[in-house]
Amino acid sequence: MSELPLRAQLAAALGKGAASLSRATGRGDGSVIGGRIALKVEPDLLAKLARGRRLALVSATNGKTTTTRLIAAALRELGPVATNEHGANMPTGHITALSNAPDARNGVLEVDEKYLPRVLRDTNPAVVVLMNLSRDQMDRASEINLLAKKWREALALSETHVVANADDPLVAWAGMGAHYATWVSAGQRWKEDSWCCPECGGHLKREPDPHWECPECGMRRPETTWAVDNRTDAVIDPYEQRWPLRLNLPGDANRANAAIAMATAAAYGIPPERSLPRLQEIRSVAGRYTSVVTDGVEVRLLLAKNPAGWLESFAVLDPPRVPVILSVNAQIPDGKDTSWLWDVDYTVLRGRRVFVMGERRTDLALRLETDEVPFETADKVSDVITRLKAEQPDITKVDVIANYTAFQQIRAHYGRVQ
Numbered sequence: 001m002s003e004l005p006l007r008a009q010l011a012a013a014l015g016k017g018a019a020s021l022s023r024a025t026g027r028g029d030g031s032v033i034g035g036r037i038a039l040k041v042e043p044d045l046l047a048k049l050a051r052g053r054r055l056a057l058v059s060a061t062n063g064k065t066t067t068t069r070l071i072a073a074a075l076r077e078l079g080p081v082a083t084n085e086h087g088a089n090m091p092t093g094h095i096t097a098l099s100n101a102p103d104a105r106n107g108v109l110e111v112d113e114k115y116l117p118r119v120l121r122d123t124n125p126a127v128v129v130l131m132n133l134s135r136d137q138m139d140r141a142s143e144i145n146l147l148a149k150k151w152r153e154a155l156a157l158s159e160t161h162v163v164a165n166a167d168d169p170l171v172a173w174a175g176m177g178a179h180y181a182t183w184v185s186a187g188q189r190w191k192e193d194s195w196c197c198p199e200c201g202g203h204l205k206r207e208p209d210p211h212w213e214c215p216e217c218g219m220r221r222p223e224t225t226w227a228v229d230n231r232t233d234a235v236i237d238p239y240e241q242r243w244p245l246r247l248n249l250p251g252d253a254n255r256a257n258a259a260i261a262m263a264t265a266a267a268y269g270i271p272p273e274r275s276l277p278r279l280q281e282i283r284s285v286a287g288r289y290t291s292v293v294t295d296g297v298e299v300r301l302l303l304a305k306n307p308a309g310w311l312e313s314f315a316v317l318d319p320p321r322v323p324v325i326l327s328v329n330a331q332i333p334d335g336k337d338t339s340w341l342w343d344v345d346y347t348v349l350r351g352r353r354v355f356v357m358g359e360r361r362t363d364l365a366l367r368l369e370t371d372e373v374p375f376e377t378a379d380k381v382s383d384v385i386t387r388l389k390a391e392q393p394d395i396t397k398v399d400v401i402a403n404y405t406a407f408q409q410i411r412a413h414y415g416r417v418q
Helices: 006-024 030-043 044-052 064-078 089-097 114-124 142-157 168-173 251-269 271-282 308-317 339-343 361-370 381-391 404-413
Strands: 055-059 081-083 107-111 127-130 163-164 178-184 226-229 234-236 242-244 291-294 297-303 324-327 352-355 397-402
Touching: 030 081, 030 242, 044 114, 044 242, 055 114, 064 107, 064 271, 081 089, 081 242, 089 107, 089 114, 114 127, 114 142, 127 168, 127 251, 142 168, 163 168, 163 251, 168 178, 226 251, 234 251, 251 271, 251 308, 271 397, 291 381, 297 308, 297 404, 308 397, 339 361, 352 361, 352 381, 361 404, 381 397, 381 404, 397 404
Parallel strands: 055 107, 055 127, 081 107, 127 163, 163 178, 178 226, 297 397, 324 352, 324 397
Antiparallel strands: 226 234, 234 242, 291 297
């Protein structure tokens, strides 16, 4: 902090004070308000705080927070890390994260997709991590093809090292704009947003999976040096050595996140034998995948914000005998448009007891009815538990899938579990 100009020091100090006051009064964790006040004093503060650091920027539609947490854990092998690993992924949050760790040479910042070009320009990062792009909050965000175009243009003007998922055509096309790239075969379960070539608009040939190419212009999947093997729960490194993951985070999506994290750590000079043990220690990320016990029933919390996220959550549900609660809001952080519910295939929930909650439960109920999935309505998780206990005294577990604000409301009810 002492190396910062006096004005930047003052801005950072005022921001930290505002953040502390926000936490003390229960208004929030202070990440946003602290950065906002700091920017009022010094508009160029982000660039000044980033100077002299080796930053990794992490951007995607799904998995940003988890992958940021994994990379930060790996980079702690080198010492303190500045990070916003619990969210706050716009410049105000980045300023707070960097201000809170003035002596950390390395940093990992989760970045909202829309803000990536700006943050890339301001921070001059060592690495940019790109994982996936799919439709999300269409009333706020740009079309994903436009986002990918902006990413590509920004990367072409930078000397940063890109670590990117080669299996997502939009991400690969954006990453091809970079001068240096490490390609990871991380998989892509949700393909509905990437059937057309981002270069020429032609129809992509997408077989055998994960290969893809455009018969019209010749654009094709880059050759990869890292890969995740979901069948054997392993990551394959550039030397074709297999590293069994054995993560405490469930599902194929988190195996993909781990592969990306290991490739990023390697770009910092940290080999898999040093990065992987740190990834294996993580059991929950900002409440995601956390289980809490209430009235003798284990309640597992899963966050799903868009069709791709719901598809991944369905893939990690417990057997059909375990009931599931679905909760959907449509507040500003969620996006006001709930038409995306019609892009999700809910037929996988047939044969399972399903409860619907949230401010937009009627939208969700109509969608389930259309897919012929029986459901019951409820106001709170505790109401569901009470009902289930009365009917099934031996019930031991319930899964909860919720979109962003619904998830945060449920998490807050249980004391903002980590």
